[in-house]
Amino acid sequence: MRLILWVSLLVAVLAGALFANTLSPLAVSSAMAEESVPGETLGNESDSDLWRRVRRGESFTLSDPRLGSGVLVQSEGEEWRSIRNGLVSWYGGILVLVGLGATVLFALLRGKVKIEGGRTGKRVPRFTMVERSIHWFVAAVFILLAISGLIILFGRYILLPVIGPSAFGAVASAAMQGHNLFGPLFVVGLVVMLFAYGMDNVFQAADAKWIIKGGNLFGGHAPSWKYNFGEKTYFWLIVMTGTVLSVTGILMEFPTLVGELWYLQLSTILHAVAALLVIAVAIGHIYLGSIGVEGALEGMTEGTVDENWAREHHDLWAEKVMQKMAENEPKGATKPAPGAAE
Amino acid sequence: MTIVQIIEGPLWYIAAAVFVIGALWRIIGILRLGRRTDLSVPRSAAFPGAVKALFRHMLPHYGFFNRTKLHVFAGYLFHIGLFVVLFFAAPHVAFLKEHVLGFGWEAMPHWAFIVSAQAAFAGLILLWFRRIADPTMRQISDADDHIGSWLTFIAMLTGCLALQESNASLRALHMLTVEIWLIYFPFSRLMHAFTFVLSRGYTGIVYGRRGVTP
Numbered sequence: 112m113r114l115i116l117w118v119s120l121l122v123a124v125l126a127g128a129l130f131a132n133t134l135s136p137l138a139v140s141s142a143m144a145e146e147s148v149p150g151e152t153l154g155n156e157s158d159s160d161l162w163r164r165v166r167r168g169e170s171f172t173l174s175d176p177r178l179g180s181g182v183l184v185q186s187e188g189e190e191w192r193s194i195r196n197g198l199v200s201w202y203g204g205i206l207v208l209v210g211l212g213a214t215v216l217f218a219l220l221r222g223k224v225k226i227e228g229g230r231t232g233k234r235v236p237r238f239t240m241v242e243r244s245i246h247w248f249v250a251a252v253f254i255l256l257a258i259s260g261l262i263i264l265f266g267r268y269i270l271l272p273v274i275g276p277s278a279f280g281a282v283a284s285a286a287m288q289g290h291n292l293f294g295p296l297f298v299v300g301l302v303v304m305l306f307a308y309g310m311d312n313v314f315q316a317a318d319a320k321w322i323i324k325g326g327n328l329f330g331g332h333a334p335s336w337k338y339n340f341g342e343k344t345y346f347w348l349i350v351m352t353g354t355v356l357s358v359t360g361i362l363m364e365f366p367t368l369v370g371e372l373w374y375l376q377l378s379t380i381l382h383a384v385a386a387l388l389v390i391a392v393a394i395g396h397i398y399l400g401s402i403g404v405e406g407a408l409e410g411m412t413e414g415t416v417d418e419n420w421a422r423e424h425h426d427l428w429a430e431k432v433m434q435k436m437a438e439n440e441p442k443g444a445t446k447p448a449p450g451a452a453e
Numbered sequence: 454m455t456i457v458q459i460i461e462g463p464l465w466y467i468a469a470a471v472f473v474i475g476a477l478w479r480i481i482g483i484l485r486l487g488r489r490t491d492l493s494v495p496r497s498a499a500f501p502g503a504v505k506a507l508f509r510h511m512l513p514h515y516g517f518f519n520r521t522k523l524h525v526f527a528g529y530l531f532h533i534g535l536f537v538v539l540f541f542a543a544p545h546v547a548f549l550k551e552h553v554l555g556f557g558w559e560a561m562p563h564w565a566f567i568v569s570a571q572a573a574f575a576g577l578i579l580l581w582f583r584r585i586a587d588p589t590m591r592q593i594s595d596a597d598d599h600i601g602s603w604l605t606f607i608a609m610l611t612g613c614l615a616l617q618e619s620n621a622s623l624r625a626l627h628m629l630t631v632e633i634w635l636i637y638f639p640f641s642r643l644m645h646a647f648t649f650v651l652s653r654g655y656t657g658i659v660y661g662r663r664g665v666t667p
Contacts, residue, residue, distance in 0.1 A: 240586065244523060247582045248575065281622050285614035292613045296571050412586060 180372070191376035199380055200264060203387035207261075210391030214398045224404040226420050234415035235432055243411055245307050249300040255293050257390050262286035264383055294360045301353040311337045312346040317427055337428040345396055348389060355385040457625040460632070465552075468632035475639025476647060483651055488658065495662045502661010503654040510653050524583060531576025535609070537561070537569040544618065570613055577606055601643045608634045 165171075170181040238246070262270065263286050271279045318340040324333035326341055333339070338346065359378035362368055366375055401408050406420035421429035454462070513521050539545060543560035550557030561569070581602045584590045608630040615623035638644065 240583070241523060243586055244579055244582055247586075248578050251578050251582075278622075281620045284617045284620050285623055288616040289610070289614050292567065292570060292616070293574070295567075296575055299575070413588075414586070 182372075185372055187373055187376065191380070195380055195383065199383045199387075200268070203383060204265060206387050206391045207394075210394045214395045217395075218398065218403065223402065224399075226405050226417060227423055228419040230406070230420075231418045233418040235418050235421045235429060235436070236414060237410035237416045237421070238414050240414065242307055243414060245300065245303055246411055249297070249304055252293050252297045252300055253393070256290060256297055257386070257393070259286040259290040259293070260383075260386050261390070263290060264387075291364055294357075294364060297353070298357040298361070301350070301357060305350055308346060312343045314340070314343060318343065332423065332426075334427055335425045337425060339425065345392060348392060352385040352389040355381055356389075359385070457621050460625045460629050464632055465628065468635040469553075472635040472638055476644065479639055479644055480647055480651070483648065488655070491659075491662060493663075496664030497661055499658040499662045502659075503657035505661065506657025507650065507653045523579065527576045527579035527583065529576070530572045531580055534569045534571070534573030534576060535605075538566065538573055538609075538612075541569075542566050570609070573609060574606075577602065577609070581606070597641050600637070601641050604630070604634045604637055605643075 165183045166186070168182055168184060168186040171183065173179075173181050262282060266279060266283055266286065270282060274282070315336055317334045317336060321333040321335055321340040324331055326333050326339060359382040362375060362378045363382065369375060399407065400411065404424070406417050407424075410416045418429070418433070421432070512518070513525060518525070540549075541558075541561040543563075543566070546557050546560040581599075584594050584598060584602070608627070611623070611627040611630045615627045618624065634643075
C-alpha cells in the first residue's frame with residue numbers, strides 16, 4: 112500500500128512538472144520567439160495570418176533546401192494567367208484572324224498577280240538546292256510548331272468544347288510533346304537561315320523606291336534586287352521573332368536555367384506574342400509565295416524562275432544574273448560542233 | 454475488346470508476323486536467284502571484294518562527294534537518328550524486353566533521345582525535300598518512295614507525340630502507325646534496310662573477282 116502511494120506521488124510530481132513546463136510562460140515565449148509552432152493551437156500566429164502570408168507570396172525557410180522554392184503561392188502567377196489567357200489569347204487570336212482576313216481580302220481585290228509579259232520559257236536560276244532545302248526545312252518545322260502552338264494556346268477554347276476533355280487531354284499532350292521536340296530544330300534552322308539568306312536581305316537604296324511605288328502588288332513596277340522590301344521585312348521579322356521564340360522557348364524547355372519563376376512567366380507571354388505575330392504575317396507570305404503570285408513558287412521548288420517573272424519582280428537582280436549567265440556561256444556555243452552534219 | 458486492346462494485341466502480332474515472314478521471303482528470294490556463272494579466271498577473291506564494297510560505299514566516291522554532300526549528310530542524320538531511337542529509347546527497350554526478346558539493355562537518357570529524334574526528323578525532312586526538288590530524283594521516285602517516307606515520318610511523329618506516356622490512345626496511335634509501317638515494309642523499298650547488304654555485296658563480288666575496287 113505504501114509502495115502504491117509512493118509510486119502515485121512520483122507519477123503525480125513528474126506529470127505536474129511536465130505540464131508546468133509545457134504551459135510555463137517561459138516555454139510559450141520561447142516558442143513564440145522561434146516561431147516554431149505556426150498554426151498550432153498554442154502558436155503565436157493564427158491560421159488566417161499564416162495563410163495570408165502564404166497567399167501574399169512570402170518566402171518561407173524550408174527544412175530541406177532541395178525541396179525547391181520557399182514561396183508556396185506565387186501571386187504574380189495569377190496576373191500572368193490572366194494576361195496569357197485573357198489579353199494575349201484574345202488580341203493574339205484577333206491578330207491571326209486579321210492576318211487571314213487581310214490575305215483573303217487582298218486575294219479577292221487584287222486576284223492572282225500574273226506574269227504580265229507572259230512566260231518566255233527561258234529559266235533563270237534563283238535558289239540553289241541548299242537554299243531551298245533550308246527554306247523548306249524551316250517551313251516544315253514552322254508549320255508543325257504553329258499548329259501545335261495554336262492548340263496549346265487556343266485549344267481549351269476551340270477544341271475542348273467540341274471534342275471533350277478526354278480527347279482534348281490527348282491532343283494537348285501530343286501538341287506539347289511535338290512542340291517541345293520540334294522547337295530546337297527551329298532554332299537550328301533559324302541560325303542556318305540567317306547565314307544563308309542574311310546578306311541578300313540587307314536593306315538597300317532600291318528598297319526606298321519600292322516602298323514609294325508600293326511594290327508591284329498593286330500594279331505598276333517597282334525596282335528590286337533578289338528580295339524586295341516586303342520580303343526583306345518578312346525575313347527580318349522572322350529573324351527577330353524567331354530569336355525571341357528561340358530564347359524564350361529554350362527557357363521554357365529548360366526551366367532550371369533561370370531561378371525566378373517570373374522569368375518563365377514573362378517568357379511564355381513573349382513566346383505567345385512573337386508566335387502569333389509571325390503566324391499572322393506568315394499567312395500572307397504563304398499565299399503570295401504559293402498561289403498569289405504566278406511563277407513565284409517555282410523558284411523554291413525547281414530552283415529556277417521564268418525570265419519575265421525575274422524581270423518584273425526582281426529586275427535589278429535579274430539583270431545581274433542574266434549578265435553572269437551570258438558571261439559564263441561558252442564562246443562559240445552556237446557554232447555547230449566539229450564533225451556535225453552541215 | 455477495345456480498339457486499344459486490338460492494336461496492342463492481335464494486330465501487333467499480325468503486323469510483326471507479316472514483317473518477319475515477308476522480309477525473310479524477300480531476302481531468301483533474292484539469295485535463291487544466285488549468281489551468274491562467271492567463266493573468267495578470277496584475278497582476286499570474291500568475298501573480300503564484297504566486304505570491301507560494303508564499307509567503301511558508305512561514303513560516295515570523292516569525285517561525287519561535292520555533288521552529293523547534302524544527301525550524304527541528311528542520309529546519315531536520318532538513319533543514325535532512327536537507329537538510335539529505335540533501339541535505345543527507353544520505351545522501345547522496355548517494349549522489346551517485354552514483348553519481343555525477353556531481355557533488354559541500357560536505355561539512353563531522355564536528352565539523348567530528344568537529340569536523336571531531332572536528328573532523324575531533320576534528316577528525313579531534308580531527304581524527302583531532295584526527292585521532290587531534285588529533277589533526277591523526282592523522275593526516278595514513284596509512289597512507293599513517297600509512301601515509305603511519309604509512313605516513316607508519321608510513325609516517328611506519333612511516337613514523339615506519345616512521349617509523355619500519359620495517354621493510352623496516343624500510345625495506341627503510335628503502335629497502329631508502326632504496325633502499318635511493318636506490314637508495308639516487306640512489299641516496298643523500305644526493304645533496303647536489309648537488301649543494301651545484298652546489293653553492295655553482289656557488286657563487290659563481281660568486281661572483287663575481277664580484281665578491281667568498286
